[in-house]
Amino acid sequence: MDLDIEIDGWPRSHDWADLAERACEAAEKVAPELANQRLSASVLFTVDEEVQTLNREWRTKDRPTNVLSFPMMTRAELLALAPDGGPEMLGDIALAHETCAREAADKGVAIERHAMHLVLHGLLHLAGHDHEISDGDAETMEALEIKALALLGLPDPYGDRDNQELA
Numbered sequence: 001m002d003l004d005i006e007i008d009g010w011p012r013s014h015d016w017a018d019l020a021e022r023a024c025e026a027a028e029k030v031a032p033e034l035a036n037q038r039l040s041a042s043v044l045f046t047v048d049e050e051v052q053t054l055n056r057e058w059r060t061k062d063r064p065t066n067v068l069s070f071p072m073m074t075r076a077e078l079l080a081l082a083p084d085g086g087p088e089m090l091g092d093i094a095l096a097h098e099t100c101a102r103e104a105a106d107k108g109v110a111i112e113r114h115a116m117h118l119v120l121h122g123l124l125h126l127a128g129h130d131h132e133i134s135d136g137d138a139e140t141m142e143a144l145e146i147k148a149l150a151l152l153g154l155p156d157p158y159g160d161r162d163n164q165e166l167a
Contacts, residue, residue: 001028001039001090009047010097014112016045023119026148031127033078038087041126043119044094051096066103067118068094075128093122107157117157120148 003024005017020043028035044050048064056062058070071091073081081088095118104114121141129141146156 001034001036001041002087004040004042005045006042007045009050010045016115019112019116020045020119022152023116023148024123026151027120027123027127029151030144030148031124031129033081034090034123034127036078036081036083036088038081038083038085039090040087041090041123042092043122044092045115046094046096048096048098051094051099054094064096064099066096066099067122069122069125071126071128078128091126093119093126095119095122109157113154114157116152116154117145117149120145 001024003020005020007016010016024034024041051068052062052064054068055065058068069091070093072089073091078090095115100115100118101111104111107114124141124144129144142158146158149155149157
């Protein structure tokens with residue numbers, strides 16, 4: 001999958017584009033349907049105000065949130081997508097800096113680690129996974145996130161499946 005990454009309002013002290021690319025590579029390993037070379041997605045690292053506007057306009061929730069995902073195809077369409085053909089836009093992801101920074105601080109983790117998790121989370125939403133449908137769907141999505149983060153050497157962000165740091 002090809003990512004179109006835009007960074008606006010996040011500190012330049014970290015390579016957010018590289019972080020998103022690494023998250024994408026891990027997501028492709030745990031959700032191989034994302035590895036289709038025809039796919040592209042946009043990732044916007046932005047500020048709370050912009051995410052709040054998107055959340056209000058598209059979800060009628062007038063507040064910022066950590067990450068928003070806007071899929072442009074259904075899971076069935078993604079799974080049926082042939083490897084040959086023209087490019088296909090999977091969807092868009094937007095991360096809110098202030099909310100991500102606050103959540104990372106509350107969790108006692110680096111913002112880079114939290115942002116990595118949120119990019120993975122967003123990509124899995126674009127792939128049609130949804131933790132809000134049922135407990136079973138939530139467990140499936142969390143397991144994929146945990147597995148992808150483990151591939152990146154990061155621990156279980158939920159703390160209920162693996163209580164040890166992963167190498």
